[in-house]
Amino acid sequence: MRTVRESVLDVLRARGITTVFGNPGSTELPMLKRFPDDFRYVLGLQEAVVVGMADGFALASGTTALVNLHTGPGTGNAMGAVLNARANRTPMVVTAGQQVRAMLTMEALLSNPQATLLPQPAVKWAYEPPRPADVAPALARAVQLAETPPHGPVFLSLPMDDFDAELSEAEDRAALTAAARRISHAAAPAPAAVDALADRIARARSAVLVVGDDVDAAGAWDDTLALAERTALPVWAAPVSARVSFPRSHPQFRGELTPALGPLARELAGHDLVVVIGAAVFRYYPYIPGPVLPEGAELVLLTRDAEEAARAPVGDAVVADLALAVRALADRLPAAPAAPHARVRRPEAGDGVLTPLAALHAVAQGAPDDTLWVNESPSNVPQFHEATRISRPRSYLFSAGGGLGFGAAAAVGAQLGAPDRPVVCVIGDGSIHYAVQALWTAAAHRVPVTFVVLSNARYAILQWFARLEHAQGAPGLDIPGLDVTAVATGYGVRAHRAHSAGELTKLVRESAAQQDGPVLIDVPVTTELPSL
Incomplete structure (x- = not known):
């Protein structure tokens, strides 16, 4: 019979996750013993660094990262980095060891008595499997949830004595079946919604595009660039951009919006329609009073995040796959004259103490x-x-x-x-x-x-x-x-x-x-x- 550890490793292999970012403690050693040659363990000297490395790995590779932390103390050390990963919408599975089940009730040393509460609300899902047989299926589910838009970290607390437990053939097979599932999240926008937005853009006196991080993250860069060039509309980056989602040297690019209510509204003054693509409406800090939009302006948000659409303080929203939505919108709009090219100024750097x-x-x-x-x-x-x-x-x-x-x-x-x-x-x-x-x-x-x-x-x-x-x-x-x-x-x-x-x-x-x-x-x- 196979063990939980063997089943877990096969679940990870099935999902293409063979790099582990970690800082091991005693409660993690049972998971890591006899570490296989086809896996890579990347050691960090502190847990926030471990999560930060996994964050960068996932964002750069476009894959889901796996983190292994040390029960409650390790999870606590990592929480600031987990909050960053949530804001970055990073697909990440965070695992933490847990005391053996026989000593959880007495809260022996290194027990995490409320393991699923500690990482909340920084994670999309937090879970401690009720039985050893549930560890591998829970891991498969965690990967699916991390990869469901909007992407984000999930958390699993794993008792250390589960990994040597033996599985029946049916239990082992169920875990691999769960890991093999593939879920498509490319939801096309409703044609009527696209038609309505195209009509609003065509009727607008002065429309403007605002692009956000999810354009780059969702693979909608080329489609958004094509939409901008087809319409010749000016393009702003959403405030506090964590990704670049439009060419910064492009003649239609106007800069990054200021992350404050009053100044941002002034920057958009003169526009009567603001089309936001893949960004929150809007990310602000510090607080400078003012309206969200200039007087007379309307807003439409394109997003694949239903919660982001719901919390926007103004405007309508279309929730759909960004690349499909932007492509459909461009197909319904006539081509406008190309914008003139602007010169990019690159001053020479001097010597001494540099600016x-x-x-x-x-x-x-x-x-x-x-x-x-x-x-x-x-x-x-x-x-x-x-x-x-x-x-x-x-x-x-x-x-x-x-x-x-x-x-x-x-x-x-x-x-x-x-x-x-x-x-x-x-x-x-x-x-x-x-x-x-x-x-x-x-x-x-x-x-x-x-x-x-x-x-x-x-x-x-x-x-x-x-x-x-x-x-x-x-x-x-x-x-x-x-x-x-x-x-x-x-x-x-x-x-x-x-x-x-x-x-x-x-x-x-x-x-x-x-x-x-x-x-x-x-x-x-x-x-x-x-x-x-």
Whole structure:
């Protein structure tokens, strides 16, 4: 007879999930013993880093990631990263060990007495199988739920003594049958809804498109680009974009909307119809009072997330597969004259202590065209996009959750998930220390990520918020004395400090061209606070 462990491994194989991101504890060892040769275990030194690496892996590879954590303490350590994964809509199965069933009632050491409550509401589903025979079928169900739009993390608590339990042939067969199921989620929009929206666009005096993260995530990039070019409508990126979903160098692109009520409405002034594709309506922070839309404007949302449609404060919505919906809409609209091409200004970067924009131009000049960018320098997002002008799909990752700790870990996972692409992680000197242990994993697995650390010895984004919220004098916003090159060297990562734009470009170019492990480049920069 076969064991639960053998059945679980076959369920994972059937779903193509053979990479495990984990930090093992005693309650996980029964699951991991006799670890098979066709699986890969990626060790992280802290649980939030483990989840962050899995997050980047799933987003870059387009597959579901598997995480293995240590019962309650490990799950607790990982919760910030799980919240980020939920906001990123990352398909992820998070497993955590549990004490043996015989000692759960007495709450022996390392018992998680309410295992399914701990990760909520950050996960789509949390479950502890009632019997050992239910472990493998529960895992199959968890994968299906993680991959159901909107994608997101799910959680399983797995008692450690379940894995050596024997299964009957019928129980084993049931698990494999469940794992073999394939569910299609490509729901076409109702033709009448598409016709109505096409008619509204045709009748509008000045329509505008707003594109969001799900355009890139759902594979609707090409269709959305075709719709924009067919209609010649201006295109904005939704506020706080975590993906790039429209070419930033395109002549119809107008920029990223401001994440605040009043300023965003002013940016859309003059438009009487706003068509939002694959984005929340809208993602705001900070609070600046004002209307959601300018006076006289209407809104229609295209989304594959029914909850996103329900919580939008204004407008109508069409819930359907994004690529199918956008393609159908373009087919019903006449072609408009092409928009004129705009010149892209690329100023030269100087030397000395670089401004963020000058540093980012230097980085962009050294990075290959097919770079997969990971960004966690929140005070420099506008400068990043001005310098990089990303214009191809699946090329940008940023945390949608608002919490730090995503960048360094996600970059390692992204390189493992897309090994044929160079990965460049632009990150602040404050941000990197939320997941600095990811450097060890990158070195241990010789993952060729290029980390570019923009160092200004402060939490610049918080200084901006302090000014905006009239909270000057708040403590803890300066972080002097950090030596990120020494930290990186201690983790086994080759580290440099760039003192000029030319040196920075050269270091990035050389790092992106090699496959012999990670490189960290520390770049002292001036501080430029954002503006609304």
